[in-house]
Amino acid sequence: MxxxxxxxxxxxxxxxxxxxxxxxxxxxxxxxxxxxxxxxxDVGSFFCYxxxxxxxxxxxxxxxxxxxxxxxxxxxxxxxxxxxxxxxxxxxxxxxxxxxxxxxxxxxxxxxELNLYNPDESIEGKLMPKKLHGVLAIQGEQLNKLQLVASENGQRRSKLEAFTSFLWKIVALSMEDSGNHNKLCNVALAVDGRRRLSEGDGEEKEKLMASHFGNVLSMPSGSKTSQELMEMSLSTIATDVHEFLQTATTKDHFLDLIDWVEERRSQPLVAIAFASKEMSVMVSSGTRFHTNGDMDFGWGKVVFGSCHVPSGREDCYVSTLPSPTNNNDWVIYMHLPMKHMNYIESHAGHMFKPLDSDYLEI
Structure with missing residues (x-):
């Protein structure tokens, strides 16, 4: 290695x-x-101190x-x-x-000395099994600019909606660049239902749901062709992201989802986001996970942590995590084909910063 x-x-x-x-x-x-x-x-994680x-x-x-x-x-x-x-x-x-x-x-x-930006060179097969992915950082000022551009239609969009819109478009541009013209490109967002399912049921129910370690997720998604996305403005894409995301943000939605599964429990079931054979990217937000402070076992806080998806998975998975060095920055984990990673590196260098020892202050 x-x-x-x-x-x-x-x-x-x-x-x-x-x-x-x-x-x-x-x-x-x-x-x-x-x-x-x-x-x-199989989504794992590792933490460095x-x-x-x-x-x-x-x-x-x-x-x-x-x-x-x-x-x-x-x-x-x-x-x-x-x-x-x-x-x-x-x-x-x-x-x-x-x-x-x-x-x-x-x-x-x-x-x-580890090249944390490209784990193929330093992490895979050593700290983690072999896989293809990249870990980058997106800085606070770039996130703010991205949010402003995504909100140009007069409606304020969240940082996650803005980032998802940007990612959806740049993956589509990468598809067009690699010869996959006008193919479907899907994006899905994982929505946590713990807080929503306990709405209005009192503090005790809220605590019980907050400690539940199983999946309480809905995965609303959007689907467009790569050419459509290439021609759309970021704010227009952000509007689409906002609209499909809103379908999964209510208590009734999760209650209906539970009932829907109960009626079909004996059948093989899968969320639409995982069923498509087209290009699909799952985005999961981990920016509310306070691992940087909570993962202190008595010898200091986490210097760096990230996700891990084994190489056998063909799913495209992206997770946003809090930066250990700056509360306004995000660490972005990307489990994507290398052609998309290379395109992002060459065309979005202004947005992402490779993780290195200087950024992590180690």
Whole structure:
């Protein structure tokens, strides 16, 4: 694995299984109706920290193991397995405390030497399995400009709507540039229904829904040809994004969605956003996830964190995350074909900044 003219190696020093601290009775747990709309989609994450100024490495590992064990006692299905339940005739959680693999490893490289912008060179096959993606940063002033342009029709659009509109158009431009003329290009936004489903039901219900770790998502989407998008202004595209997004922002929408799945639970189901064989990009907002401060285990805040989608997935997935260095910036994770990544790099360099040690201040 090369970094410039240098190479680094990762050596696994130990591998153990961490179980829940408090065991429970072995039982099956069914998926919720909204879980059934999301296909098996392996999205992971990784977090990087500066070297602690206190405590030995074994002590840090023991802290992590103990924290994980306690967390699994609260979220015990995560310590189980997804298996076929013959009695229910569907896949379910087998809550058997199988446990979580905990792998310890060391690398002969410093964090600041890693090319975090292009993980193909430094992360894949080392910290994460092989995959194709890119991680970039979009700065506060560029987001503000993008929002202003997207709001030129007189209606104020959110930063997420503006960014999604920009991404939708530039992917379409990349399609046209690569010879895929006038082909359908779809974009979908993941909408979290936790807060919406608990609206008006009191503080206790709000807390219960906020702690739910399953999928409570709707995925409204829009579909246009690449040529249409090429000819549309950003504000016009933003209007379309706003309109299809609004269809999934009410409590009634999520209640209707739950009922719709209940009537068809015995059938294979999938959200429209995942069913299309055309070019489709899923955008998920993680800018409200306060991982930068909450992921402190006692040796400092996160220096850098990002998503991870395995290379076997052909889905196009984009996630916006809060920057660890500037509250107004976003870190953008993109799991896209390289032809689109190359086009974005060459035609939107003014918008995105590659992640490097200078940006992360490490």
């Amino acid at each position: 090369g970094i410039g003219d240098n190479y680094f190696f990762v050596k696994v020093t130990d591998k153990v299984v961490v179980h829940a601290e408090e065991p429970w009775n072995d039982h099956w747990l069914s998926f919720t109706n909204l879980d059934l709309l999301v296909p098996p989609f 500066k070297k602690p100024s206190h405590g030995s490495f074994p002590d840090l590992l023991n802290t992590l193991k103990a924290s994980l064990s306690r967390a699994l006692s609260l979220y015990y299905p995560l310590a189980g397995e997804i298996l076929w339940n013959p009695a229910a005739e569907e896949n379910q959680f087998r809550c058997n405390n199988r446990g979580i693999d905990f792998i310890e490893a060391v690398a002969d490289v410093e964090l600041k």
